Amino acid sequence: MDSIGVVVNPIAGMGGRVGLKGTDDKVEEARRRGAEPRAPERARTALASLHRRTPDLTVYTAAGVMGEDAARDAGYEPEVVYDPWTEAGNESAAAPPTDPAAAETTAEDTQAAVRAFLEHSVDLILFVGGDGTAVDVAAVIEEHDEETPMLGVPAGVKIYSSVFAVTPRDAGYVAAEFDRVEAREVNDIDEEAYREGEVRTELQAVVPVPVAPDVQSGKQVSSGNVDSLAAGFAREVESDRTYVFGPGGTVGAIERELGIDPSPLGVDVWRDGDLLARDAAESEILEVLEDPVTIVVSPIGGQGFVFGRGNHQISPQVIERADEIEVVASGEKLDDISALRVDTDDDEVDESLRGWMQVRTGRFTTRLVKVI
Known part of the structure; x- marks a missing residue:
């Protein structure tokens, strides 16, 4: 060239x-x-x-x-x-x-x-x-x-x-x-x-x-049943823990199981039955966070991104406040994803997220997927 x-x-x-x-x-x-x-x-x-x-x-x-x-x-x-x-x-x-x-x-x-x-x-x-x-x-x-x-x-x-x-x-x-x-x-x-x-x-x-492996696929929609996944997650929710729910249908199913009216493509913050912020910006999320914090996200179908696509409100500052990150996805969605990806605008945060991660796929089932 x-x-x-x-x-x-x-x-x-x-x-x-x-x-x-x-x-x-x-x-x-x-x-x-x-x-x-x-x-x-x-x-x-x-x-x-x-x-x-x-x-x-x-x-x-x-x-x-x-x-x-x-x-x-x-x-x-x-x-x-x-x-x-x-x-x-x-x-x-x-x-x-x-x-x-x-x-x-x-x-x-x-x-x-x-x-x-x-x-x-x-x-x-x-x-x-x-x-x-x-x-x-x-x-x-x-x-x-x-x-x-x-x-x-x-x-x-x-x-x-x-x-x-x-x-x-x-x-x-x-x-x-x-x-x-x-x-x-x-x-x-x-x-x-x-x-x-x-x-x-x-x-x-x-x-x-x-043509290159580092050119991403188009976004795909996976239709796998997430009801059992949502029920299993809700059963294990801890009191006195703040949950930051990312966008998407899979995470939305968990929110509905908890009695939350989710913002379909926004970020919600919930703790002990109270919705602290709905469809929140980064500043609003940081304002209501109280430790301990769990971030719940689902990868984009076909691409595998868990941070940095469509959920920029969950910024590096928000991620650094979390002591737990839960990735949830149906088995069908994961079948079309070779790896999970992150792109947060912060190299140190990206590096801290890389490695093997447990992804919840059902009420009791998980799958190990590598974050690259």
């Missing part, structure tokens, strides 16, 4: 920890709640991984926080081929903002950058964002050049498309080492419906993606 195009959606994933379940049309609300950008740091991590392997690569990118800053921080001297802050007719500041949270970039800016990359015949488009960003990139590829591959650095709240590397570091490795591509699906979710607890995904595109 001789050249690459890099584009960053600087606000991707900002809504996660503050409980918004996404950032589409919610940027101002995310800012009001104190959300911090995560995409720029993830871009730097991916590009540093890439630079270690291909330091002489030609990098085309967009100005400032849309890619230039991360590329320079990683050691590259990128060529800026698109600058939304100096485009004709743009009334915003002439210089790119230094604060990613203040960047007013749009889907049109992402697509304009991708078109510029294609004009320079790049070998790969590396983008940083979530499913919405993937849709924007794929639309340009399908319209102008269906053969140029794309690869995502996961930074969004939810990742349903199968065009992302598992972690930012993996993205750099895959970009540097891949030698073939395959067709993968780009899916997007209706965020308004998602915030109301309903998952509506739609296939948006099929695009070429590098």
